[in-house]
Amino acid sequence: MRPIEDILANVRARGGKITPQRVLIYQALDGDTSHPTAEQLHERLRSWLPHLSLTTVYAALNDLAETGDLRRFEAGDGQVHYDPDTLPHAHVVCVRCHRMHDAPPPHGRQPLPREVEGFVIFGRTELLHGLCPECAETAAAESAALEGDEPDGT
Amino acid sequence: MRPIEDILANVRARGGKITPQRVLIYQALDGDTSHPTAEQLHERLRSWLPHLSLTTVYAALNDLAETGDLRRFEAGDGQVHYDPDTLPHAHVVCVRCHRMHDAPPPHGRQPLPREVEGFVIFGRTELLHGLCPECAETAAAESAALEGDEPDGT
DNA sequence: TTCTTTGCAAATCGTTTGCAGCATG
DNA sequence: CATGCTGCAAACGATTTGCAAAGAA
Numbered sequence: 001m002r003p004i005e006d007i008l009a010n011v012r013a014r015g016g017k018i019t020p021q022r023v024l025i026y027q028a029l030d031g032d033t034s035h036p037t038a039e040q041l042h043e044r045l046r047s048w049l050p051h052l053s054l055t056t057v058y059a060a061l062n063d064l065a066e067t068g069d070l071r072r073f074e075a076g077d078g079q080v081h082y083d084p085d086t087l088p089h090a091h092v093v094c095v096r097c098h099r100m101h102d103a104p105p106p107h108g109r110q111p112l113p114r115e116v117e118g119f120v121i122f123g124r125t126e127l128l129h130g131l132c133p134e135c136a137e138t139a140a141a142e143s144a145a146l147e148g149d150e151p152d153g154t
Numbered sequence: 155m156r157p158i159e160d161i162l163a164n165v166r167a168r169g170g171k172i173t174p175q176r177v178l179i180y181q182a183l184d185g186d187t188s189h190p191t192a193e194q195l196h197e198r199l200r201s202w203l204p205h206l207s208l209t210t211v212y213a214a215l216n217d218l219a220e221t222g223d224l225r226r227f228e229a230g231d232g233q234v235h236y237d238p239d240t241l242p243h244a245h246v247v248c249v250r251c252h253r254m255h256d257a258p259p260p261h262g263r264q265p266l267p268r269e270v271e272g273f274v275i276f277g278r279t280e281l282l283h284g285l286c287p288e289c290a291e292t293a294a295a296e297s298a299a300l301e302g303d304e305p306d307g308t
Numbered sequence: 309t310t311c312t313t314t315g316c317a318a319a320t321c322g323t324t325t326g327c328a329g330c331a332t333g
Numbered sequence: 334c335a336t337g338c339t340g341c342a343a344a345c346g347a348t349t350t351g352c353a354a355a356g357a358a
Contacts, residue, residue: 017332017337039322053340058323060338074228076279078348079322092273101271113282117255119246121284125230128267130275171312171357193347207315212348214313232323233347 001030001084007069016063024049025060029070035081035091035100073125075100088112088124094132096139103128155184155238161223170217178203179214183224189235189245189254227279229254242266244280250289257282 001007004026008018028045036044042057061082064070071083075091077098083091088110090103107128113121131139155161158180162172182199190198196211215236218224225237229245231252237245244262246255262280269275285293 012333015337019332019338021339037322051340055324055341056339062324072230074230074232076226076228078228092270092275094273095276101273103270107267107270113261116246116257116261116282116284118287119248119255119282119284120290121246121282122249123283125279125281125283127227127279128270128273128275129277129279130270130273133272136274166358169312173313173357175314191347205315209316209349210314216348 001069001086004030007064010067010069011063014067021049021052021056022060024052025057026064029064029082029084032084033102035075035083037079037081039079041082071123071125073127075127076129088126090126090128092128092130094135095129096131096135099132099134155223155240158184161218164221164223165217175203175206175210176214178206179211180218183218183236183238186238187256189229189237191233191235193233195236222276225277225279227281229281230283240277242278242280244282246282246284248286248289249283250285250293253286253289 004023007026008023011018011022024045025041028041034040038054038057038061041061042052042054045052045057061070061072065072065082068086069084071086073081073083073091075081075093075098076095077093081100085102089105090107092101092103094100103126107126112124115121158177161180162177165172165176178199179195182195188194192211192215193208195215196206196208199206199211215224215226219226219236222240223238225240227235227237227245229235229247229252230249231247235254239256242262242264243259244257246257248254257280261282262278266278267275
């Protein structure tokens, strides 16, 4: 994400107004690598601004996303996630618990194609689906238990 | 997607039952490159089975997705899309009209990493975001019109 | 007969919208 | 003081769930 000052300047340049809510949201986002949903962010910020409404969080996030200062993506859990890191990079997602990490290079770091199938390309979202260490362990334990229930397993 | 017979055999092997609805859905999916949503598929199949319910379509699709015979992904339009092509490949999506194509090789055809950040990797979803030819034209026309409204544009 | 699947209606859940009051520029 | 923003409540739309009836095995 660009420095907060740049973003605020941009808001003002577009005729927008700078409110304490937006500043708080922008600051919370800066450097956040947890890929939060609007609701998660809202929950966190409530401690600082108890009156902050979820609607306002959505408004601020979608605004940033439209100017390209924030990446917005769906990760297969039915919710929209936001990522202040707008450089091309991949995400690893657990298909069970939906825990999510940035994938280290080289994944997703290839340069963007300019044009594909006649489409002008702006951005890329790359998700790697798998099991996180915890869920992999649970899954292993479960399948072991299942084998115990199947006498034919010999 | 695997041949229909294999899929049906698998259903039976898991204690499932083979119904006309499921067979119809599997057949419709086979070779489909349009990345339909459950609702789109439902709409199409209604001509053959007017009584087919959306619930049933969801059940069949989610079942196939769980066995890995169908890829399930969200494309930024708030809906879940299904793709019978389960080989790793990328999709090009129009951010305006949500039209979608498969990206031709080499995009997204790199082999899957086995493990990333401790996660065991099963699959990948790669989305290229951009403007389709039609929307690019519309967008160009719109920005031209906007410039006309701004006398300072000189 | 047994147990899964179907199909309807209602519930759920994340996100958006309408609108009145408030605060920024 | 004009306009954009906030925050509440209500609307929305995609997906899921509960349950009784139907139909595979």
